[in-house]
Amino acid sequence: MTFDDIFSKLSVKFPKGVLGKEETKPDASIKIEPSAIHEVLKYMRDELNFETLHMVSGVDYPALPALCVVYHPGSYHHKMIVSLKVYLPRTDEAKVTSVTDLYKAANWHERETYDMFGIQFLNHPDHRRILCPEDWKGFPLRKDYVTPDYYNGMPVPLYFEDGAPTEGGAH
Amino acid sequence: MQMDSTENLKETLRTDELLLNMGPQHPSTHGVLRVVVTTDGEIVKEAKPEIGYLHRCFEKHAENSDYIAVSPYVDRLDYLASMNNSMGYAIAVESLLGIEVPRRAEYIRVIISELQRIASHLMSYGTYGLDMGAFTAFMYGFRDREMILDIFEMISGARLLYNYMWIGGTYRDITPEIVQKIKDFLVYFKPKVEEYNNLVTYNQIFVERTRNIGVIDLKTCHTYGLTGVMLRGAGLKWDLRKEHPYSIYKEVEFDVPVGTGQMGTLGDCWDRHIVRMNEMIQSIRIIEQLIDGIPEGPHRAKVGKVIKPPAGEVYSRTECPRGELGFYIISDSTGKPARVRCKSPCFMNIATLNDLSQGVMVADLIATIGSLDIVLGEVDR
């Protein structure tokens, strides 16, 4: 099976869900409507033998402007990985359905995408930050993120903007 | 004095569940990992891992650095198998650029990758023995790993974080002296794997502690997205070096060891351990086929000082000692990458801990964590 076979099968089954394909080199990807991603992945897992989900990641496109969630389901039957992209508006209310009930791998990957980008996943069983501390403010991997100067009274950067080292640095 | 009858005794002697914190500093967790364990006496009810203590924002740093300057950051992801990480990143950027690596550089890269695989599996063997209480295994594993680190110091100049696999080839060339030293090491190390099996793997105490524990079957592997030794220990013969060969792996012969449930259930901790020991033997086989025929030529393709790939995105994976390391790189034709996302194998390995440790004892929990072979630098990035 090739990438074009998968694309044609998905376009036939979900005519409204599949928005088109992006012919980027060297790996192309398929654009999916945010409300249809759960059914598309369910169809891929049950009918097309895509047994595993390798990765869920987030991308920030400030130029579009959009936030994007990229899914990489993989198949050991067909020995391939397909890239599915879901574009969301770049606000604080970017929401998409979680696919944790289909693949348990999505649990921690979606937690990390929420932690780094602020994308909310509906029906996620454990929706909290994973890498940053629980009460961290801001979403670090967005392009317009500014590192805070202090966190709970502790200085965050190694050197402040004027070049002076922060006090209390380890000797 | 009235003695309480048995029914009253059950009410007055109330037992509760104990919330234990195997905190970030603990002698037998492989890095700064925190596991919140709820136990009922000695039996574990729940074991939830908490990560994030070693998060160094690698992905944000990569967006602000040139493609060449991301290389030292990539080394520090899985710091015990640093050459394999750099090779994965270099292969991803080379497929974005569309360049070909010279033959000499490919030979050197594969030899060094396999040597690094042996060093990483020796480290995993040593620390697993240490977790089980076998201090000798740790010392012997590290003695042999020191020899590999000495070879790497002659090749690249550093002992642990090399920055050796550059985009287009390697940093420096290798000399005939280094080739001789690798050959001497292979002659010394070949009988050692069997010795380590006699010392630890087939020892009845070790077998009793690791069989039927931490069973990962194929269905769990698929739904959690586990790769590498987990998949091979569960019985599936899948190795990226055979299925999607990169570099010159098409031209070498080696087997893919698979767990068979010899000592207990298929996919238990003992199966994963014997798969790692057998992988060391296969790595020796690969190096022996390549070490005598390194061709002449340049050790790096002509890439230029500034690397500017055309706009595009790539997801490329390589087989690292701990699983499949994936790099998803998006380039927007400037000198800095727009997004570098690293899919680390240990991230999902440690996520399975809660499912694996229902109803086992606390000592078996330690055995399970040791067999997952995690490195927190890769989990947290």
Added chain:
Amino acid sequence: MTFTEYLGLVKDAAFTTFKGMGITFKVFAKVQTKGDITIQYPETRDHLPLGSRGLLFNDVDDCISCKQCAAVCPVDCIYIEADKKEAGATADFTKGGVKKTLDLKRFDIDVSLCCYCGLCSSVCPTECLYHTKEYEYSVLDRDKHIMNYMDYKR
């Protein structure tokens, strides 16, 4: 399990344990006769191979202030300040014969930030910045880790 199976387990345990101990006794005997491999640091020091990446050193008389090392450094630990030469100043050349067009005023490296990756020494065109084999330079105050290489100008 039956009594025979139990005895079989005991025999297995004893047999494999003694096999393992045989290996350790062989190593023990070898150490007694041939000596051990531990290096007693700091009385003796190990010999480092050629090309080891230790502390950085810059020979500022050869530096042409191209700032390529500062540009490629992943952690931005090199601080360079250079001014244009005044008109009519004497021409200055490096050892290799390259003409210097800028006057180097400040070349500092913060070695507490340096990650010893080797990128700066590989891009230096005159090879004045290189790695020495030095690894014993700990200090009590973090500010003392900023190396001022202009102090070593001849």
